[in-house]
Amino acid sequence: MPTTKLTIQLRLEPGCMGPDGKLHIEAFCAQQNQSPWNTPFATLLVVPRFDKSLPEWEYLHKEKRLTEKQIEAVLSSFKVDQHTLEEEIEHMIADAVGDYMEGKF
Numbered sequence: 001m002p003t004t005k006l007t008i009q010l011r012l013e014p015g016c017m018g019p020d021g022k023l024h025i026e027a028f029c030a031q032q033n034q035s036p037w038n039t040p041f042a043t044l045l046v047v048p049r050f051d052k053s054l055p056e057w058e059y060l061h062k063e064k065r066l067t068e069k070q071i072e073a074v075l076s077s078f079k080v081d082q083h084t085l086e087e088e089i090e091h092m093i094a095d096a097v098g099d100y101m102e103g104k105f
Contacts, residue, residue, distance in 0.1 A: 006042040006066075006074060009058040010089060011049030017097055028100050037092060041078045044089060057086060 012029060014021035025048045037044040049056065059066045059074075066074065075082050 005061075007045050007060040007063075008042050008085075008089070009045045009047060009060060010093065011047055011054055011056050011058075012093065013049050013056075016094075017101060024100070028097065031100070032093070032096060037089065041074070041080070046093065 012025065014025040017024045017028065029046045029048055032044075032046040059071045061070075061074070071082060075085065
C-alpha cells in the first residue's frame with residue numbers, strides 16, 4: 001500500500017460565513033485545524049482565502065505543491081477520485097460552518 005501522506009489545503013472564502021465572515025474566518029480555520037480531518041493518505045489544512053488569485057485547493061507533499069497529474073496519480077494509488085474527495089470535504093466544511101455560526105462550538 002502506498003505511504004504518501006498529502007496535505008490538502010483548502011482556502012476558504014470569508015463570505016461563506018455570511019456578511020461578517022471576515023470577523024470569523026480566521027478563528028474558524030484555526031478551530032478546524034485543531035482537530036483536523038485525516039485519512040490514511042491525507043490531512044486537511046483549512047486557511048482563509050483573502051487573496052483570490054490563489055487557488056481554492058492545493059495538494060502538497062512535504063510542503064511542495066503537486067501538479068494536477070501528480071495529484072491524480074497519488075489519489076488513484078489510493079483509489080480515490082479527486083472530485084468526490086473535494087465534494088466530501090466541502091460538505092463537511094459547510095456543516096462545520098453552520099454549526100460554528102449557530103454557536104455550537
